[in-house]
Amino acid sequence: MIFINKELCKACYICIEFCPKKVFTISKELNKKGVYPSEVDDESRCTYCKICELMCPDQAITVVKK
Amino acid sequence: MEHFALKYLRKDRLPHIFCPGCGIGIIINCTCKAMDELNLDLDKVVLTSGIGCSSRIPGYFYLDSLHTTHGRALAFATGIKVANPELTVICFTGDGDTGAIGGNHFIHACRRNIDITVICVNNYIYGMTGGQVSPTTPEEKVATTAPYGNIENPLDLCKLAEAAGASYVARWTTAHPFQLVRSIKKGINKKGFAFIEVVSQCYTYFGRLNKFKNNIELLKYIKENSININKAKNMSEEELKGKIIVGEFVDREKSEFSEEIHKLIDKHKIVK
Numbered sequence: 001m002i003f004i005n006k007e008l009c010k011a012c013y014i015c016i017e018f019c020p021k022k023v024f025t026i027s028k029e030l031n032k033k034g035v036y037p038s039e040v041d042d043e044s045r046c047t048y049c050k051i052c053e054l055m056c057p058d059q060a061i062t063v064v065k066k
Numbered sequence: 067m068e069h070f071a072l073k074y075l076r077k078d079r080l081p082h083i084f085c086p087g088c089g090i091g092i093i094i095n096c097t098c099k100a101m102d103e104l105n106l107d108l109d110k111v112v113l114t115s116g117i118g119c120s121s122r123i124p125g126y127f128y129l130d131s132l133h134t135t136h137g138r139a140l141a142f143a144t145g146i147k148v149a150n151p152e153l154t155v156i157c158f159t160g161d162g163d164t165g166a167i168g169g170n171h172f173i174h175a176c177r178r179n180i181d182i183t184v185i186c187v188n189n190y191i192y193g194m195t196g197g198q199v200s201p202t203t204p205e206e207k208v209a210t211t212a213p214y215g216n217i218e219n220p221l222d223l224c225k226l227a228e229a230a231g232a233s234y235v236a237r238w239t240t241a242h243p244f245q246l247v248r249s250i251k252k253g254i255n256k257k258g259f260a261f262i263e264v265v266s267q268c269y270t271y272f273g274r275l276n277k278f279k280n281n282i283e284l285l286k287y288i289k290e291n292s293i294n295i296n297k298a299k300n301m302s303e304e305e306l307k308g309k310i311i312v313g314e315f316v317d318r319e320k321s322e323f324s325e326e327i328h329k330l331i332d333k334h335k336i337v338k
Contacts, residue, residue, distance in 0.1 A: 003067045008080060012087030017282045018241075033081075054099060054243035057091020058081055059069040 001064045002040045008060040009037035015052045021045040071098035075126050082126055087281030089240035089266030096243055100250035111154045114143045118160035119194045120187035137168025140175040143182045151324040161188045165201035165221050176230035176259050180323040183253040183260045189268035197271030208275045223263050228316050233258025235316040239265040241289035258322050265310055
């Protein structure tokens with residue numbers, strides 16, 4: 001499972017660019033800070049390498065292997 | 067579910083002050099991951115920092131920390147380590163802190179080989195004060211005090227640490243998080259001075275002034291321009307111009323300062 005804390009996201013989109021399997025996309029809804037946070041597009045592509053967990057500068061993404 | 071780093075951070079202070087896409091957040095994650103994997107006793111970890119963007123890191127950790135004067139983070143860290151050698155001291159500095167105003171403290175901490183882990187966030191510019199040229203700004207790169215491009219030779223902090231006598235010297239970028247975690251773990255375990263330089267992206271000043279479209283383009287530029295030390299050995303100086311050499315430069319065993327000084331004290335103690 002991939003959890004995204006949308007209130008912590010600052011919309012830098014490093015996760016979208018650096019995910020090797022392109023799991024993330026931009027959300028269509030604003031968060032409280034007024035930016036469009038990342039959201040999970042297709043979790044079935046995820047290989048649980050957890051690079052997004054380390055590369056999210058705002059500690060917003062958590063990955064738990066099922 | 068919670069992020070693994072939140073266990074070590076002051077949750078009420080989040081989201082942190084750093085600009086969107088700043089590499090310092092990645093360095094916080096990597097440090098937390100290294101602490102997680104090492105199972106450190108958190109009551110025995112002390113963080114110190116000087117002045118600068120990177121020096122705001124210890125304020126977000128739920129650990130004992132010192133936010134000290136500009137460039138003197140290593141001097142304070144030396145005091146902590148000598149007073150209580152049981153503590154694990156981690157020092158967060160920036161390129162201005164280690165390369166410019168704290169250069170002398172840095173050289174002599176390396177020379178003494180005291181058991182401190184230094185994580186130096188090198189973003190090539192003075193981010194907090196408005197984007198001035200720093201000692202590590204590469205040639206021809208623009209800053210607010212060098213609007214036509216920098217003409218000075220940049221300072222290589224890793225070579226300086228190596229020459230001054232540090233036990234462990236490594237350089238990674240924020241695009242190499244797994245390698246960085248491994249290096250921080252090695253640095254904390256190392257008995258002696260460990261210097262880990264992390265090349266980080268500063269989009270707000272370095273990126274905008276140097277005509278990068280966004281922080282991702284800057285991070286990609288850093289990733290594509292970094293060359294591993296094993297590959298760089300066979301390359302000429304001209305090929306390496308403008309490249310970032312990453313990897314572990316030094317890993318050696320030397321006598322350690324805080325241990326030696328306590329041995330000396332024990333030897334000359336007057337027993338009554």
